[in-house]
Amino acid sequence: MTNTIPTPHLPRGFYATGVAAQIKKNGQPDVALIASDRDCAAAALFTTNKVKAAPVLYDQAVLASNNTTIRGVIINSGCANACTGEQGLTDCRETAESVAHSLALNQIMAGAIDATQVLVMSTGVIGVNLPMGKLKNGAQSASMELTTDGLEAAARAIMTTDTVQKIACAELRAEGQTYTIAGIAKGSGMIHPNMATMLSVVMTDAAIDAENLKAALTQAGNVSFNHISVDGDTSTNDTLLLLANGASGVSVDTPEKVSAFQSALTDVCISLAKQMARDGEGATKFITISITGAPDMRTAENVGRTIAKSPLVKTAFYGEDANWGRIIAAAGYSGEEVYPDRMALWFGPVMVFEHGMPTRYSEEEATRAIQMHDVEVRLDLGTGTTSTTIWTCDLSHDYVTINGKYRT
Amino acid sequence: MTNTIPTPHLPRGFYATGVAAQIKKNGQPDVALIASDRDCAAAALFTTNKVKAAPVLYDQAVLASNNTTIRGVIINSGCANACTGEQGLTDCRETAESVAHSLALNQIMAGAIDATQVLVMSTGVIGVNLPMGKLKNGAQSASMELTTDGLEAAARAIMTTDTVQKIACAELRAEGQTYTIAGIAKGSGMIHPNMATMLSVVMTDAAIDAENLKAALTQAGNVSFNHISVDGDTSTNDTLLLLANGASGVSVDTPEKVSAFQSALTDVCISLAKQMARDGEGATKFITISITGAPDMRTAENVGRTIAKSPLVKTAFYGEDANWGRIIAAAGYSGEEVYPDRMALWFGPVMVFEHGMPTRYSEEEATRAIQMHDVEVRLDLGTGTTSTTIWTCDLSHDYVTINGKYRT
Numbered sequence: 001m002t003n004t005i006p007t008p009h010l011p012r013g014f015y016a017t018g019v020a021a022q023i024k025k026n027g028q029p030d031v032a033l034i035a036s037d038r039d040c041a042a043a044a045l046f047t048t049n050k051v052k053a054a055p056v057l058y059d060q061a062v063l064a065s066n067n068t069t070i071r072g073v074i075i076n077s078g079c080a081n082a083c084t085g086e087q088g089l090t091d092c093r094e095t096a097e098s099v100a101h102s103l104a105l106n107q108i109m110a111g112a113i114d115a116t117q118v119l120v121m122s123t124g125v126i127g128v129n130l131p132m133g134k135l136k137n138g139a140q141s142a143s144m145e146l147t148t149d150g151l152e153a154a155a156r157a158i159m160t161t162d163t164v165q166k167i168a169c170a171e172l173r174a175e176g177q178t179y180t181i182a183g184i185a186k187g188s189g190m191i192h193p194n195m196a197t198m199l200s201v202v203m204t205d206a207a208i209d210a211e212n213l214k215a216a217l218t219q220a221g222n223v224s225f226n227h228i229s230v231d232g233d234t235s236t237n238d239t240l241l242l243l244a245n246g247a248s249g250v251s252v253d254t255p256e257k258v259s260a261f262q263s264a265l266t267d268v269c270i271s272l273a274k275q276m277a278r279d280g281e282g283a284t285k286f287i288t289i290s291i292t293g294a295p296d297m298r299t300a301e302n303v304g305r306t307i308a309k310s311p312l313v314k315t316a317f318y319g320e321d322a323n324w325g326r327i328i329a330a331a332g333y334s335g336e337e338v339y340p341d342r343m344a345l346w347f348g349p350v351m352v353f354e355h356g357m358p359t360r361y362s363e364e365e366a367t368r369a370i371q372m373h374d375v376e377v378r379l380d381l382g383t384g385t386t387s388t389t390i391w392t393c394d395l396s397h398d399y400v401t402i403n404g405k406y407r408t
Numbered sequence: 409m410t411n412t413i414p415t416p417h418l419p420r421g422f423y424a425t426g427v428a429a430q431i432k433k434n435g436q437p438d439v440a441l442i443a444s445d446r447d448c449a450a451a452a453l454f455t456t457n458k459v460k461a462a463p464v465l466y467d468q469a470v471l472a473s474n475n476t477t478i479r480g481v482i483i484n485s486g487c488a489n490a491c492t493g494e495q496g497l498t499d500c501r502e503t504a505e506s507v508a509h510s511l512a513l514n515q516i517m518a519g520a521i522d523a524t525q526v527l528v529m530s531t532g533v534i535g536v537n538l539p540m541g542k543l544k545n546g547a548q549s550a551s552m553e554l555t556t557d558g559l560e561a562a563a564r565a566i567m568t569t570d571t572v573q574k575i576a577c578a579e580l581r582a583e584g585q586t587y588t589i590a591g592i593a594k595g596s597g598m599i600h601p602n603m604a605t606m607l608s609v610v611m612t613d614a615a616i617d618a619e620n621l622k623a624a625l626t627q628a629g630n631v632s633f634n635h636i637s638v639d640g641d642t643s644t645n646d647t648l649l650l651l652a653n654g655a656s657g658v659s660v661d662t663p664e665k666v667s668a669f670q671s672a673l674t675d676v677c678i679s680l681a682k683q684m685a686r687d688g689e690g691a692t693k694f695i696t697i698s699i700t701g702a703p704d705m706r707t708a709e710n711v712g713r714t715i716a717k718s719p720l721v722k723t724a725f726y727g728e729d730a731n732w733g734r735i736i737a738a739a740g741y742s743g744e745e746v747y748p749d750r751m752a753l754w755f756g757p758v759m760v761f762e763h764g765m766p767t768r769y770s771e772e773e774a775t776r777a778i779q780m781h782d783v784e785v786r787l788d789l790g791t792g793t794t795s796t797t798i799w800t801c802d803l804s805h806d807y808v809t810i811n812g813k814y815r816t
Contacts, residue, residue, distance in 0.1 A: 050748075051737055051741075080733075082737075084764075126732075127732065318808065325535045325644075329490075333456070340491065353491065357493035357535065397805050399723070400807075404726045
């Protein structure tokens with residue numbers, strides 16, 4: 001059993017595509033469709049925001065009654081279908097019906113599909129109703145254009161302020177057979193733990209029951225998408241969906257196989273999450289914050305996230321100013337028990353802070369350590385043995401530009 | 409008994425000044441000295457950051473043993489004396505000794521002053537030791553230049569990235585006599601509840617015992633400085649100090665007089681806090697966020713602060729984009745129980761959101777409501793009768809510029 005990093009591709013039995021349905025003003029692709037030629041077990045994680053967009057509420061209801069025979073998911077960008085009241089839910093239902101109908105007309109899909117086998121996701125501006133005519137036309141075209149090499153096209157069609165598509169893939173062998181885990185994601189602003197403005201669909205051709213699927217997804221989501229932060233805003237639409245259709249012939253049904261699946265799924269999710277932080281709105285730097293020496297995981301995560309969220313820390317990185325005091329100050333206001341005398345801080349290999357005060361570091365070396373595109377920061381709390389990693393990006397002039405005029 | 413808004417002036421018995429001691433590289437005033445010709449009762453609120461700067465630790469120790477005979481406070485800008493270990497505390501002690509010595513040489517001060525009667529405050533870069541020679545020279549000059557009209561000079565000398573000095577003043581009458589409450593403050597970035605990078609000294613010539621003083625300050629601080637947010641960062645140095653020297657002959661010693669004092673003190677603190685939010689780093693707008701219809705104060709404050717902190721909300725105001733969805737989304741991730749269907753949102757007079765979806769508002773009118781310099785936002789939660797107000801500013805390109813290169 002080995003993981004390889006293959007050329008990204010859809011797992012067997014999955015088809016995808018992306019089309020331009022004119023929902024986005026700029027004419028870019030805005031409708032992605034993913035479908036499986038057989039039933040999928042499904043698991044999903046959703047935003048913790050109390051204001052949940054219609055597609056989130058809709059998918060939660062669908063999955064509560066059917067997490068074993070999902071056949072497809074349609075994702076539109078350009079309109080979030082959030083804060084849209086009853087009409088928003090009606091639009092979700094109508095979209096799913098339309099997709100079920102169109103999909104059934106494609107011979108690949110081999111027969112009838114019910115609306116309750118289709119999930120919907122949306123991302124984009126809040127408070128605007130879905131343009132149903134355009135969306136249904138898009139769904140119809142997409143249903144006819146599904147291909148086994150449509151992974152990248154789907155990844156492109158779900159982008160909003162993203163500058164690059166985000167794809168990750170792993171291949172595993174079990175009992176002489178190969179299976180694949182492949183995922184796409186979007187998200188670059190409004191990114192913060194407990195799900196960000198992110199949508200992600202991960203697919204596998206392994207067979208794995210819904211219960212194990214949910215457990216594996218929860219664990220993978222916690223250490224990947226919940227470990228990135230762009231701006232500390234949590235959106236109304238976040239969804240991470242995992243579909244398993246069993247087309248590879250591999251059943252993930254022993255503790256060893258579950259463990260291998262978990263590990264590869266976590267790798268795929270971490271890869272997608274890091275791609276999101278790297279593509280943070282206006283980002284010029286990708287910042288890895290390692291918290292070590294923590295008494296427990298909650299402390300490590302909260303300190304790391306507080307640092308990752310601090311506008312003062314993020315602007316200092318943008319300005320390539322080795323202003324370590326802001327990191328120590330952020331740790332101090334994280335709400336966790338930290339002790340200045342016990343903390344130690346590194347920029348790359350350069351230790352800049354220890355015993356409650358700056359070391360005799362070279363300002364030049366410290367600056368050089370943060371002048372890279374990929375910056376590594378390590379804060380040791382000196383109060384335990386737990387470590388974790390949070391990924392983030394800097395806060396630039398372009399972030400302000402992008403978000404000052406998002407709707408225009 | 410009436411409050412008036414007088415020309416700002418020091419209360420009787422107080423003297424102040426500001427001098428340039430070359431601690432700041434740009435030669436601007438950087439040492440403020442405030443002194444009283446008689447003993448003051450004193451109360452203070454300090455940062456909740458676990459990483460407390462040396463002057464915070466030092467003043468906490470001084471006030472723990474003496475909150476009845478304080479005579480002066482020296483404040484330097486340009487160096488925070490934070491993360492400076494034992495040396496930082498030694499420098500505080502030496503500064504207080506030096507000020508006590510210099511003050512005693514000024515005839516106004518009428519006699520010997522002990523180091524335990526002097527408080528110290530610092531603001532500026534973290535992790536750098538105080539330049540003691542410069543500071544002591546500054547203290548010496550300032551001691552000789554104290555005047556009764558030095559309020560503005562002191563306010564100027566404590567500025568860092570502030571663009572204007574911040575002063576507030578109230579006059580009260582009691583029993584045929586007049587007394588004054590006057591305060592200065594600094595702070596424009598790293599501003600968030602539980603004290604920001606802010607220093608403030610409020611003085612009164614009323615006599616009021618230390619216990620009542622602390623109670624009044626705590627109440628005033630909660631609804632003023634703890635109700636503003638610039639960037640969500642809480643600093644290592646925040647201090648709000650209140651001194652009462654009794655020189656007016658008025659004793660605040662009855663419930664009625666305490667109540668009048670409380671009310672005027674709160675007004676002074678709110679005025680200073682609003683001046684800080686208005687002067688937020690790079691701010692182009694002053695934003696008043698009213699939360700109404702909340703079930704309790706904690707909910708109202710948390711929802712208001714989450715909105716005030718959201719980079720997406722703040723950049724939208726900067727871009728004059730009436731993107732109300734971001735405000736609703738921020739309320740949703742505040743961690744408080746909010747219900748989309750019950751919330752209603754106004755930009756100025758324009759209701760933009762109700763019953764879980766946008767009203768039929770005019771985009772033009774909504775945009776006009778946020779094109780002002782002073783923007784009013786009201787969010788009614790629809791779950792109770794408690795209201796509160798949070799003040800903040802927008803997030804601009806200049807914020808990024810200022811904070812990308814703060815140390816250079």
